[in-house]
Amino acid sequence: MSDSESFSLHPRLLGESVFVLDLELSRLVLMNNKRFPWLLLVPRVQDIAEIVDLSDKDQGILWGEIARISKLLRALFRPDKLNVATIGNLVPQLHVHLIARFRTDEAWPKPTFGFAPPLPYTRDGRDALTARILAELATEGQLGEAGTSERLI
């Protein structure tokens, strides 16, 4: 069960990311790294390191949120591939990476983890992208992926 009152993002995640929205279970944040479109889902449950340590109910909610954000990345960015991963060797707080990858991106075909120092967005760039993500989340399913995407880009 999520508990927004006592939840806090791990300091390292907090320093590397920008708040987007609290979903039913997870906090959605944008990695402040314009090298890659890169979101994180962080379940608002303290002291959990592995997906299988969540309750069965919360696991079901998390899988749904992963599917939802995967579709969002595809609608917004039309990537060649999605990368979805929970690694967490450095940050013990459970978090799921969702990254839109392109054959033309800097790290391809390697994973993006630890690839290069993050390249922060400008404040305007960050705000514009966050607004696009929120608009997509707000309208998803209304127009289908193609229509929504073309309207927003």
Place this chain on the structure above:
Amino acid sequence: MSDSESFSLHPRLLGESVFVLDLELSRLVLMNNKRFPWLLLVPRVQDIAEIVDLSDKDQGILWGEIARISKLLRALFRPDKLNVATIGNLVPQLHVHLIARFRTDEAWPKPTFGFAPPLPYTRDGRDALTARILAELATEGQLGEAGTSERLI
């Protein structure tokens, strides 16, 4: 829907892994790399690259298989962390990596993908590990993780 008749593992995955078992949806294979305890789940569905391209039903089955194999890795190896990821930038066939990680392993805290050339098991080592995995899958839930693990190690 899975289709074992027409399913075949991507040649690259075939060359790097050892067959363990066909679960309801996915083929479970062991990466032939004794640097890390590393399993793959490969849904037996052709021409699918992303989890969200599976039917909702198959996504549900896959999430269950990911949870089951996560617990298996924990029971058998007692890792410091599980890494669960679908990357697939090199191999277009959908496959989910499940890796038992240790603070003492060669790649820690980096991800294992592309870390170093695989170090193949001996035939005996491979057969022994496959047998342990099958025994754990066959007895899971009977004794709980601790009991099962201690009996098998």
